[in-house]
Each structure stands twice: as C-alpha cells, then as structure tokens.
Amino acid sequence: MENLSIEVKLTKEPKVKPASDQLAFGTVFTDHMFTMDYTEGHGWHDPMIIPYEPITIDPAAIVFHYGQTVFEGLKAYVTEEDEVLLFRPEENMKRLNRSNERLCMPHFDEELALKGLRKLIQIDKDWIPKIEGTSLYIRPFIIATQPYLGVAPSKTYRFMIILSPVGAYYKEGINPVKIAVESEFVRAVKGGTGSAKTAGNYAGAMKAQEVAEAKGYSQVLWLDGKEHKYIEEVGAMNVFFKMDGKVVTPELNGSILEGITRKSVIELLRYWDIPVIERKISIDELYEAHQVGILEEAFGTGTAAVISPIGELSWNNANLTVNNGEIGALSKKIYDMMTGIQTGRLEDPFGWRMTVEL
The missing domain is CATH 3.30.470.10 (Aminotransferase class 4, branched-chain amino acid transferase, N-terminal domain)
Incomplete structure (x- = not known):
C-alpha cells in the first residue's frame, strides 16, 4: 500500500x-x-x-x-x-x-x-x-x-x-489561566475510550466546559471516574505539577490520552536532569501541597497551546493560587524550548523535527 x-x-x-x-x-x-x-x-x-x-x-x-x-x-x-x-x-x-x-x-x-x-x-x-x-x-x-x-x-x-x-488557541496566550476542579462530570473511565482520540470524548466534556466558562474559568480539571479523587487531565490537555522541586504528572492508566506534547515534556525534563514522576496524584494531595507552600507550578500540555500555565485552581469553595497567578520559571523554560525546537529557532537535540521538502 x-x-x-x-x-x-x-x-x-x-x-x-x-x-x-x-x-x-x-x-x-x-x-x-x-x-x-x-x-x-x-x-x-x-x-x-x-x-x-x-x-x-x-x-x-x-x-x-x-x-x-x-x-x-x-x-x-x-x-x-x-x-x-x-x-x-x-x-x-x-x-x-x-x-x-x-x-x-x-x-x-x-x-x-x-x-x-x-x-x-x-x-x-x-x-x-x-x-x-x-x-x-x-x-x-x-x-x-x-x-x-x-x-x-x-x-x-x-x-x-x-x-x-x-x-493562539487560548486568548490568554501564555498567561496563566483559571481552572475549576470538576466535581460532577467525568471525562473518561478506565476501560472506556479515554486513551483514544475520538470525537465522543470531546462531546461528553463540553457540558462541564460550558458550566466552567459561565463561572469565569478557562477550563476544568478532570478527576477519575471511579473514585472521583485522582487527577487525570485539564480540559483537553495533559497536566503537570511542580511540587517541592519535583515535577509530577498523572500516570497513563487507560483513561488518559497519551499526549505527544506530554511525552516530549517528560523527555525534555529528563534531558535537563529535572526529576519527573508519572504516578497517581489526588486532589487532596494537591490541596495539601498548596497549603504547605510546595505547589510551585502547574501547567497543561497539548498540541494546540503547547504549554498553558495554571494560575488558579478552584476546588471545594477554595481558590488555590499557583505561583502568585504568574507563569513559573520552569513552565516558561519548557515553553521557550518546545516552541524554539518546533519553529527552528533552537537546535533539536532529540531529532523531533521533520523538514518538509518544498
């Protein structure tokens, strides 16, 4: 063929x-x-x-x-x-x-x-x-x-x-966005189609997005469909948190899309010798990290926006401000490196780019 x-x-x-x-x-x-x-x-x-x-x-x-x-x-x-x-x-x-x-x-x-x-x-x-x-x-x-x-x-x-x-995908551009933790709807469940990129996943997510936007939020933070406890994605993006000097992202579990930007960010962090861990992260853990002052940065990753910093999370009537609502140093460094490689402004040490012969 x-x-x-x-x-x-x-x-x-x-x-x-x-x-x-x-x-x-x-x-x-x-x-x-x-x-x-x-x-x-x-x-x-x-x-x-x-x-x-x-x-x-x-x-x-x-x-x-x-x-x-x-x-x-x-x-x-x-x-x-x-x-x-x-x-x-x-x-x-x-x-x-x-x-x-x-x-x-x-x-x-x-x-x-x-x-x-x-x-x-x-x-x-x-x-x-x-x-x-x-x-x-x-x-x-x-x-x-x-x-x-x-x-x-x-x-x-x-x-x-x-x-x-x-x-730009988001009107806010690279500026941090406000995110509501979704407490009613779920995006996907293990055994479903969450790990596939199929239209139904996005149609089913629109109601939560509509409700969040009406309240002034840019997107929602999805929790797992079984226990409604563990963080999965943010909007249509994978999500990362920098806590106490380490970067943590939800592990792939059958309901989370295996993002190509996600994969690239993990490889980039390891290239920089920055600790990055793929594991379960509960919303309670994130709240506690914020309370004790070790939630340093949060950001989504995806093709459309590349990096979308999170400046505020709303959960259980509490507003968790991340890095004073400003883009973090690591988020900015990742964004600059990723877009630099993508646009040819920076060297590509990974062989990620493909040139289209004209």
Missing part, C-alpha cells in the same frame, strides 16, 4: 488568504485536502489531494449514529529561512492507529499518510503564517461511511487531512 501513487487535483478557485495577525483558531481552511478510502476486502485505496470542499455522505453512515471516528492534531511551522517543519508527525500517525484499534477501525499505512501530508503541505505552503505565535494546524481524521443502522463496525471508511492557519 505504501507504493500507491497520490493523485493531485488542484483547485481552479484559490481562496483569499487571511492576514496572519487576524487569525483565530480553526476557522479558516486551505485550498486543498488529502483523502483516501477504505473498503473491506480491498483495503485502503485512491489516495488523492483534491480541492477543499464539502463531502457527500449517506445520512445512515455509521459515523453519525455510533460515533466511529478518530482524529489527530499537529502543526507545521515556517522558519526564518522559509523551511517548513513538522513536530514529531510520526507519533501522531502511530497514535491515530492506536485510536483505530480501540474503535474497531482499520489500520492505515503511516508512511503513506505522512507522504500525503507532506505533499499536501507542499501544495498549500503559502498558507503557513509566519508571525510569532501562529502556525498551520493539521487535522487528520477518519470517519465510518457505511450506510447501516446495525451496531457493528463499518465496512467502509474515509481518511482525510485538512489544514488551517491558526493563531
């Missing part, structure tokens, strides 16, 4: 590109997209790059009724030398296949998908914004397309990649 040629059909009606300093997140899309189809018994076939356009799909398609869909998110950056860089894209394709496995969806050839992504970026390279804080957001996703109302895995699928020039 990796030897399949990718057909290219260029648009005859290029769009007007938005100004780089006016970009929001995920509201405009480039001229082209990558598509590939799967048919049971035939496998993946017909990889193409075509003009960005609406798709026609049967109303009975399984994706609409039983949520058989997975997705990824990554970014492309342009350097001062006009090189286009991707950050660990092979990790995204590996994770997409792991999500496929959990949702009973067929594996795809990761090299072919990366080939299609690189070709798509080559074609739409002029859409990559160049000012600081901007990037080209990349959304690969797969949907079940078979028209069938029986509860069973689809026999047909479509793989697509779309591109969107974006500004």
